[in-house]
Amino acid sequence: MKAPLRIGIAGLGTVGAGVVKLLAEHGRLLSLRGGRSLKVVAVSARSKAKKRDIDVSGVRWERDPLALATAPDIDVVVELIGGSSGVARRLVQTALRSGKHVVTANKALLAMHGTELATLAEKRGSILAFEAAVAGGIPIIKALREGLVGNRVRRLYGILNGTCNYILTTMRETGRDFGAVLAEAQAAGYAEADPSFDVDGIDAAHKLAVLTGAAFGAKVNFAGVHVEGIRRVSAMDIQFAEELGFRIKLLGLARETRYGIEQRVHPCMVPLSAPIAHIEGVFNAVVVEGDFVGTTMFQGRGAGQGPTASAVVADLVDVARGRQMPAFVVPAERLADKKVSPMDRHQGAYYMRLMVQDKPGVIAAVSGALAKERISLEAMLQRGRSDGAVPVVLTTHETEEAAMQRALARITRLGAVAEEPCVIRIEAFQ
Numbered sequence: 001m002k003a004p005l006r007i008g009i010a011g012l013g014t015v016g017a018g019v020v021k022l023l024a025e026h027g028r029l030l031s032l033r034g035g036r037s038l039k040v041v042a043v044s045a046r047s048k049a050k051k052r053d054i055d056v057s058g059v060r061w062e063r064d065p066l067a068l069a070t071a072p073d074i075d076v077v078v079e080l081i082g083g084s085s086g087v088a089r090r091l092v093q094t095a096l097r098s099g100k101h102v103v104t105a106n107k108a109l110l111a112m113h114g115t116e117l118a119t120l121a122e123k124r125g126s127i128l129a130f131e132a133a134v135a136g137g138i139p140i141i142k143a144l145r146e147g148l149v150g151n152r153v154r155r156l157y158g159i160l161n162g163t164c165n166y167i168l169t170t171m172r173e174t175g176r177d178f179g180a181v182l183a184e185a186q187a188a189g190y191a192e193a194d195p196s197f198d199v200d201g202i203d204a205a206h207k208l209a210v211l212t213g214a215a216f217g218a219k220v221n222f223a224g225v226h227v228e229g230i231r232r233v234s235a236m237d238i239q240f241a242e243e244l245g246f247r248i249k250l251l252g253l254a255r256e257t258r259y260g261i262e263q264r265v266h267p268c269m270v271p272l273s274a275p276i277a278h279i280e281g282v283f284n285a286v287v288v289e290g291d292f293v294g295t296t297m298f299q300g301r302g303a304g305q306g307p308t309a310s311a312v313v314a315d316l317v318d319v320a321r322g323r324q325m326p327a328f329v330v331p332a333e334r335l336a337d338k339k340v341s342p343m344d345r346h347q348g349a350y351y352m353r354l355m356v357q358d359k360p361g362v363i364a365a366v367s368g369a370l371a372k373e374r375i376s377l378e379a380m381l382q383r384g385r386s387d388g389a390v391p392v393v394l395t396t397h398e399t400e401e402a403a404m405q406r407a408l409a410r411i412t413r414l415g416a417v418a419e420e421p422c423v424i425r426i427e428a429f430q
C-alpha cells in the first residue's frame with residue numbers, strides 16, 4: 001500500500017467535525033477504497049479549548065490555519081472555515097502555490113474566485129475539489145464533470161439551499177412564522193454563519209454560479225446571477241400557491257439563451273405535477289437536462305454535518321487515488337467568457353398578490369395596467385370582504401420580464417393598492 005495521504009483540516013465547526021468523525025469511523029474502508037490510508041496530521045480552528053464531540057487529541061494543533069498551507073508533512077488542505085475573502089482565500093491560494101491539493105466546501109469563495117483558483121491549481125498540477133460546496137451530499141459536481149460529460153447541458157435548475165427549503169416546507173406544513181423556523185434551521189447546523197446569505201438567496205446564487213461553470217464550461221460569474229430571496233414570501237402566498245396547484249420553492253436556474261447565459265435565483269411557483277415540487281425540508285435537488293441523456297434529477301440532503309462530510313471525504317478519496325481532473329468540466333484556462341443574458345429579456349408567467357382596498361373599480365384599474373403592457377390574465381382570485389385591504393391574486397400568461405416590471409410599477413402607484421405587491425415567477429416544468 002502507498003504512503004498515507006496526509007491531511008490538514010482548517011475549521012472544526014459543523015462540517016470540519018463531521019469530516020473528522022467520518023474519517024475515524026470509516027478509516028479501514030477508506031484506506032481500501034483510496035488505495036492508501038487517509039490520515040489527519042494537523043488541524044486548526046479559532047478555539048482549541050472549545051468542547052467538541054470529536055477526538056483530535058493525537059493530532060497537531062496549528063494556531064494559524066495558514067501554517068497548514070506550507071507544512072511539509074501535509075499533502076492536502078481541507079478548507080472548512082468559510083467566507084470569500086480573508087483567511088479562507090489566503091489559505092487556499094497559499095496551499096495551491098505550495099503544490100498542495102485543496103478540498104473545500106466553501107461556495108462563497110468559489111463563486112468569487114473559482115476560475116482563478118482552478119487556474120492556479122491546474123498550473124501547479126494540484127487538485128482543487130469542491131463537491132461539498134454545491135448541494136451538500138449530492139454528488140452533482142462529479143455528475144456534471146464525469147457522468148454527464150458527453151452532453152451539452154440545455155438547462156439546469158435546482159433547490160440549492162437547504163435552509164430556505166426547510167423554512168418554506170415548515171411554514172407550509174405548520175403555519176409557523178419565518179423567524180422561528182429560521183432559528184430551528186440554524187440550530188440544526190444548516191444555516192450559514194450569516195443566515196442572510198441563505199434567506200436572501202446569496203448562498204443559492206453562489207452554488208448556481210459554481211454549477212454553471214461545471215455544466216456549461218463557462219467562467220464562474222457570480223455577478224451575472226439575478227438574485228432574490230424568500231423574505232417577502234408570506235404564509236398567505238404559500239397557501240394561495242397550493243390552491244392554484246403550485247408549491248413555492250427557491251430555485252436556481254441556468255441555461256443558455258440567444259443573449260448569453262441566464263442565471264437566476266428567486267422564489268418560483270412550481271406546478272405540483274413536477275417532481276421538484278415535492279423535495280421538502282433540508283433536501284436539495286438538481287435537475288440537469290442534457291441533449292443526449294434527457295432529463296436527470298439528483299436529490300439528497302443539501303446541508304448538515306453528515307451529508308457535507310460525505311462529499312468532502314469523496315473528494316479526499318479522489319485525491320488519495322490520484323485522480324487528476326479539471327476542477328470544472330474543461331481545463332480552467334479553457335473556461336469560456338460568456339455574456340450574461342439580461343433578466344429583462346426573461347419570458348415567463350407570473351403570480352401576483354396585491355393587498356387592495358375593497359372598493360369598486362380597483363380590479364378594473366389593475367387589469368388596465370396589465371393590458372397596457374399586453375399582459376393577459378390567466379386567473380384571478382379574491383378572498384374575503386373588509387373595510388381594510390383584501391388580498392387579490394392574479395396569474396398571467398407568458399410575458400416579458402421588462403413588461404411585467406413596468407406594469408408592476410403602475411399597479412404599485414394605484415392609490416387603492418395598500419402595499420408593494422408580491423410577485424413570484426411561475427416555472428413550467430414537466
Ligand SMILES: NC(=O)C1=CN([C@@H]2O[C@H](COP(=O)(O)OP(=O)(O)OC[C@H]3O[C@@H](n4cnc5c(N)ncnc54)[C@H](O)[C@@H]3O)[C@@H](O)[C@H]2O)C=CC1
Pocket residue numbers: 010011012013014015016044045046047065080081082083087105106107108132133136189190191192193302303304305308
Ligand atoms: N453547514 C453546512 O451544512 C454546510 C456548510 N458548508 C460550508 O462549509 C464551510 C464551513 O461551514 P460550517 O462548518 O457550517 O461552519 P462553522 O461556523 O460551524 O465552522 C467554521 C469553523 O471555522 C473556524 N474558523 C473561523 N474563522 C477562523 C479563522 N480565522 N482561523 C481559524 N479557524 C477559523 C471556526 O473556529 C470553526 O471551527 C463554509 O464554507 C460553509 O459555507 C457547505 C455545505 C454545507
Ligand SMILES: N[C@@H](CC=O)C(=O)O
Pocket residue numbers: 133135136160161162163164190191192198203302303304
Ligand atoms: N447554508 C447552506 C449550507 C449548505 O450549503 C444551506 O442551507 O444549504
Ligand code: NA
Pocket residue numbers: 131132133134135136137138139140141311
Ligand atoms: Na455536492
